[in-house]
Amino acid sequence: MSDITDAEILPLSLEHGFWTWSAQGKVTPIPIKKAKGVYFWDIEGKRYLDFNSMVMCVNIGHGNERVIKAIVEQAQELPFAGPPMASKPRATLGKLLSEITPGNLNRFLFTLGGADANENAIKLARAYTGRHKILARYRSYHGASAGAMAATGDPRRVAWEPLTMPGVVHFLDPYRYRSTFHRTNPEISEADFTQDYLNHLEEIIHYEGPETIAAILLETVTGTNGVIIPPEGYLQGVRQLCDRYGILLISDEVMSGFGRTGAWFAVNHWNMTPDLMTMAKGLTSAYAPLGAVAMRSEIAEHFSERVYQGGLTYNSHPICLAAAIANIQVMQEEHLIERAAAMGPVLHRMLTDLGEAHPSVGEVRSIGLFGIIELVRNRQTKEPIAPFNGSSPEMVAFRKYMLDHGVYIYTHWHTVLIIPPLIITEEQLAEGFAILDKALEITDKAVKSSA
Numbered sequence: 001m002s003d004i005t006d007a008e009i010l011p012l013s014l015e016h017g018f019w020t021w022s023a024q025g026k027v028t029p030i031p032i033k034k035a036k037g038v039y040f041w042d043i044e045g046k047r048y049l050d051f052n053s054m055v056m057c058v059n060i061g062h063g064n065e066r067v068i069k070a071i072v073e074q075a076q077e078l079p080f081a082g083p084p085m086a087s088k089p090r091a092t093l094g095k096l097l098s099e100i101t102p103g104n105l106n107r108f109l110f111t112l113g114g115a116d117a118n119e120n121a122i123k124l125a126r127a128y129t130g131r132h133k134i135l136a137r138y139r140s141y142h143g144a145s146a147g148a149m150a151a152t153g154d155p156r157r158v159a160w161e162p163l164t165m166p167g168v169v170h171f172l173d174p175y176r177y178r179s180t181f182h183r184t185n186p187e188i189s190e191a192d193f194t195q196d197y198l199n200h201l202e203e204i205i206h207y208e209g210p211e212t213i214a215a216i217l218l219e220t221v222t223g224t225n226g227v228i229i230p231p232e233g234y235l236q237g238v239r240q241l242c243d244r245y246g247i248l249l250i251s252d253e254v255m256s257g258f259g260r261t262g263a264w265f266a267v268n269h270w271n272m273t274p275d276l277m278t279m280a281k282g283l284t285s286a287y288a289p290l291g292a293v294a295m296r297s298e299i300a301e302h303f304s305e306r307v308y309q310g311g312l313t314y315n316s317h318p319i320c321l322a323a324a325i326a327n328i329q330v331m332q333e334e335h336l337i338e339r340a341a342a343m344g345p346v347l348h349r350m351l352t353d354l355g356e357a358h359p360s361v362g363e364v365r366s367i368g369l370f371g372i373i374e375l376v377r378n379r380q381t382k383e384p385i386a387p388f389n390g391s392s393p394e395m396v397a398f399r400k401y402m403l404d405h406g407v408y409i410y411t412h413w414h415t416v417l418i419i420p421p422l423i424i425t426e427e428q429l430a431e432g433f434a435i436l437d438k439a440l441e442i443t444d445k446a447v448k449s450s451a
């Protein structure tokens with residue numbers, strides 16, 4: 001490693017790297033050098049405030065010594081044990097997870113990330129129910145492998161059709177700001193709004209044939225597709241529909257889990273226990289790649305005599321499990337879940353203030369440290385500042401301003417996501433918001449009046 005100079009990092013990475021989700025000639029990677037807390041630095045020493053927890057995953061913040069030490073010690077003691085082995089980290093992490101997951105989700109299949117966790121959850125649901133269809137929502141992302149991509153509702157799926165997994169049917173999200181069913185009556189009560197979306201789902205269940213549906217797969221709080229927070233009663237209603245028709249409920253907590261919403265898992269806010277729950281990202285805070293499927297004991301028992309047909313060479317990799325154990329201990333001992341819950345209203349107030357000050361802000365939403373700003377050209381028509389699945393000169397200029405001024409932030413079409421590490425302080429949040437406040441002057445210029 002030492003024979004490469006800092007100056008060579010970017011050109012060599014560009015020469016030999018192949019970049020995901022990108023046209024190769026258009027990438028502009030930041031040559032990162034080090035990271036600590038809520039900040040990271042490039043090779044020039046420029047500091048960035050990380051408002052996206054890198055990929056919405058560094059929940060405990062960067063450079064945590066305890067997790068690093070756990071990884072080093074595990075590497076020294078036993079860097080690898082194959083999937084058929086029992087090991088100390090495997091025993092410890094299973095026990096720890098069963099203490100923090102809801103209900104009787106107490107058996108865990110370990111993967112390397114979120115996509116393969118969802119793939120395995122789908123397989124488990126199909127094998128358990130003997131049914132094949134998966135219902136998922138349009139505004140969702142479940143991963144880039146074939147099955148997870150098929151389940152994904154957003155346009156990332158469309159590029160690969162029809163070569164993805166068959167048997168997925170999509171339905172609409174209870175997305176109040178742009179609700180399809182309520183364009184003429186936006187003031188509808190929350191209870192009626194919720195019921196309309198549950199009726200929509202039940203109608204689809206009827207049309208598809210409940211006896212063909214293995215599972216409904218949902219991001220508990222939708223992530224990149226809009227930080228859509230389910231209205232009161234929605235998740236409980238989906239749970240009831242699943243129970244009524246013998247369908248399993250899979251909660252994708254890859255982004256919403258591990259404190260992001262101010263609870264261990266977003267399902268905790270609605271006291272809902274799914275049958276299967278997938279996790280990744282915050283499970284290790286990205287110190288090592290790891291995903292997991294939590295399953296109800298009955299589902300695990302179904303496979304007591306039957307073989308579960310699935311596996312991965314790196315299932316239960318000791319180094320990744322050791323990272324997860326230390327990460328969870330950090331969250332527990334530093335009370336990061338409580339801290340995210342306490343910072344939730346602080347973030348919400350800052351978002352609301354921004355919305356009041358800037359006409360290009362159509363709506364803000366947040367839960368815990370999971371926030372979003374929807375940018376519009378017109379508040380009445382809600383015309384987004386960039387088209388669906390597209391960008392615009394204003395969004396490009398906005399993001400450039402943020403990066404130029406040292407705030408690393410994720411923009412998606414016409415939205416801006418605020419997903420900082422859970423250790424962020426009010427002062428650090430305010431530091432980022434001061435720059436956001438300036439950057440929004442760019443998008444405000446694009447606002448058109450209704451007249």
Ligand SMILES: Cc1ncc(COP(=O)(O)O)c(C=O)c1O
Binds near residue numbers: 142143255256
């Ligand atoms: C909700 C959700 N599910 C699944 C995934 C896929 O996870 P991975 O990229 O680790 O495969 C992601 C990744 O962003 C996600 O946000």
